[in-house]
Amino acid sequence: MEIPHAVKPRPDTGLYNAKLGIWLFxxxxxxxxxxxxxAYILLRVSSDLWPHGMVSIPVGTFNTFVLIASSVTVVMSWASLKLGKLADFKKYMALTILCALGFLSVKSFEYYAKFTHYxxxxxxxxxxQKYFTAAYGEKGEEAARKLFVERFHLQNTKATYDANQVQIAGHIEGNPLFATLKKLTSAKKDTIQFTPDAPSGTHEHPKAIEVKLSDVHRLSAYVPAHSTYFAIYFTITALxxxxxxxxxxxxxxxxLTSDKWWKKNPEQLANRVEVGGLFWHFxxxxxxxxxxxxxxL
Incomplete structure (x- = not known):
């Protein structure tokens, strides 16, 4: 038995089944x-200390243009089917898929940078203070304060500088993924070689320092367990x-199945692509x- 309204619109809604279904979805x-x-907004406005500058604006901007371009190409692929141009459909659909893969590739590199940054x-x-001085010289305390103020934009909040919340950011030698204090001590490591980040706006390149794990209270990569910020960041962006x-x-x-559907029912193929395009626009x-x-922001 043939399912009704798979191609032609339903009389009650004016939409064919798949289009009605995608709008409900x-x-x-x-x-x-x-x-x-x-949840993100509530978490942010309720926190006095919310980090800033933890993601790359140029990377995010590039990915934005990639997705906007894919929205154009997916519409062009659907329009090509409506005009009876299967070859053009394949070309534009392939470009859409390449944009999607490009977006995901950039995002994976962005995630990798987070997973190796501590x-x-x-x-x-x-x-x-001892380690900040070792990394930044006599200006260790000044560098610690500057990094703290930059991360939390203290000039825009009621919060104040708290030396007890200062952490040193940078990379562990070898760029291990997902290292924690527990994992490092379980591996019978007593020290790590740590290269601190340079304060923004400077051309300084802090030297690598040897950090004793016995001096460390906590060590975390930029993963969901790091903080509320990264928990909500990864939840939304990963989803x-x-x-x-x-x-x-x-x-x-x-x-991949366009040739078969083009021979069987070109209008149904166009409808399927339209439904897929609606999801893609979302x-x-x-x-x-x-x-x-x-x-x-």
Missing amino acids: LASEVMLFGGLFS DVWFKDQATA HGLHVLGGAIVLTYFL VDLVWIFLFPIIYL
């Missing part, structure tokens, strides 16, 4: 991401990335909201 997606965005908290202020991946898989299926729209609140 997207409504649930709006509620999902709306809840996450609301903050170290020391057991007391005196110990922290969005999964949507990009899922959309790319569906669009790839349409591309994925792009989520990023348009995500980019400013994560990268710019």
